[in-house]
Amino acid sequence: MRERPIRRAANAVFTFGWTMGQSALALGDHAIRHDATSLRRYPRRWADGLLRAWGIRLDVQGLERVPTGERLVILCNHQSYIDVVALFHVLPELPVFLAKKELSRVPLFGRVMGELGHVFVDRGKHEQAIASIEAAARTLRPGMPVVVFPEGTRTRRPVIQPFKKGAFHLAKAAHAPILPIGIVGSHEAWPRGTAAPVPAEVKLRIGAPIPAPEVDALPLDELIARARADIVALTGLPAADRSEGRRPR
Numbered sequence: 001m002r003e004r005p006i007r008r009a010a011n012a013v014f015t016f017g018w019t020m021g022q023s024a025l026a027l028g029d030h031a032i033r034h035d036a037t038s039l040r041r042y043p044r045r046w047a048d049g050l051l052r053a054w055g056i057r058l059d060v061q062g063l064e065r066v067p068t069g070e071r072l073v074i075l076c077n078h079q080s081y082i083d084v085v086a087l088f089h090v091l092p093e094l095p096v097f098l099a100k101k102e103l104s105r106v107p108l109f110g111r112v113m114g115e116l117g118h119v120f121v122d123r124g125k126h127e128q129a130i131a132s133i134e135a136a137a138r139t140l141r142p143g144m145p146v147v148v149f150p151e152g153t154r155t156r157r158p159v160i161q162p163f164k165k166g167a168f169h170l171a172k173a174a175h176a177p178i179l180p181i182g183i184v185g186s187h188e189a190w191p192r193g194t195a196a197p198v199p200a201e202v203k204l205r206i207g208a209p210i211p212a213p214e215v216d217a218l219p220l221d222e223l224i225a226r227a228r229a230d231i232v233a234l235t236g237l238p239a240a241d242r243s244e245g246r247r248p249r
Helices: 003-033 041-054 082-090 101-105 109-116 126-139 166-174 212-217 220-235
Strands: 056-061 073-076 096-100 119-121 146-148 178-184 200-206
Touching: 003 041, 003 109, 041 056, 041 082, 056 082, 073 082, 073 166, 073 220, 082 178, 082 200, 096 101, 096 109, 096 126, 096 166, 101 109, 101 119, 119 126, 126 166, 146 166, 166 178, 166 212, 166 220, 178 220, 200 220
Parallel strands: 056 200, 073 146, 073 178, 096 119, 096 146
Antiparallel strands: 178 200
């Protein structure tokens, strides 16, 4: 349908302009006020503006299950950039993300992420990635949950990829509960390889937290299997045997 590429192009232009504009305002505000509280208003404003412009409707279930006022690691499947925006909009406490290092180099936006405490991980350098995860565990504090996409990248089709271990090392090191969230519909709205989303409904299904004592007690492989099974059940998506994000060699 002709209107879909036109809408994607319009949304791409808006996304770039809105992101750069909000980033510039946030940095300007921060330079004047030197107030982290005022800076933290901007991610929600940015997310709300994008969702409205994109025409994304969120259907959220289980929000009452989100613990507040405590250390928390949130795990989500990752289908598109909509996931990040939706989580900024929905979660009761503003999260920080374990994000790929490339985002730190985005003009203005990367600097805002750094000021807000998001943790950048160099996925191509194992030792540096481990050091970033250890640093995140040391700084994890109540009221500022950390969001991790344990698949490591966006999927190329709607499946649940195998999970990487970093998020689980983080939760164990921080003695924090794990909250699984399943996201459905963002892949269809914004598949990899397209410039921007088109209007759609995206579902967020929030599961029961895995308590911190269980996170500490379970062997790593069992903990990974349990969290992945929870997200498979929440989304109703099939579990892939291998990472859909890897390109064939």
